[in-house]
Amino acid sequence: MALVASHEYQVVLDAFRGPMDLLLYLVKHEEVDVRDIPVARVAEQFKQYLDVLSLIDVERAGDFLVLAATLMEIKSKMLLPHAEETAKDQEDPRRQLVQQLIQYKRFKDASALLESQGERHALRLPRQPATAPTAGGPQRLQPVELWDLVSAFGRLMRETMTQLTHDVVVDQTPLHVYMETILERLRSELRLPFSALFTPPHTRGRLVGLFLGVLELTKQQRILPEQPEPFAEIWVALAPEVV
16 A cells, blocks of 8 residues: 655555454454454544544545444434334444454464464574573563554654645655664664654654654565554654664
């Protein structure tokens, strides 16, 4: 899927698999059974992500809008009062969406399993023994998902744009310049919080350009976004082979 910011940037990111991928991510973060989606909370969170995706002008955003509308329709049906004698006989308005989500999850899990098996078969050298963590050493970090980055960028935009005037600034900086800016920062700092990559001036075009640079570098496996636990600060470092 292509992401476009204004007319200056275009990044092809297969990681944006569509609205079902986002919905599954939100359900997972709610820590609930996929068959019992808390529609009201998930619908509001889905809208927040959609606002960020619309900001960076995601191609085929219409698919996300369709699912957002579906969630709102289900939410309204669940809020309608029902007579007690008919409540038990009525079909759960979430049923069709849940079936689609379960099917999507099965395909995604199967794809992840095949990918991990392929990676294991590709390793011909014996695995080195794990090094025991040292007392007081740095906290272990875990890879983040694409939607974690979108969420972090959304928070950054909300905090930053409220402090700015609404002057229109045309940013024609090529994407590769932003990518190199990020790499240079990480070469000198080694590891930085995600928010620290977004240096002034905090214009919308520059913020979007830097974010798309992070996404493209992540896709190319040249940088590694990680966090110690869900919802914690995201840290970004160079991939081991990048110099």
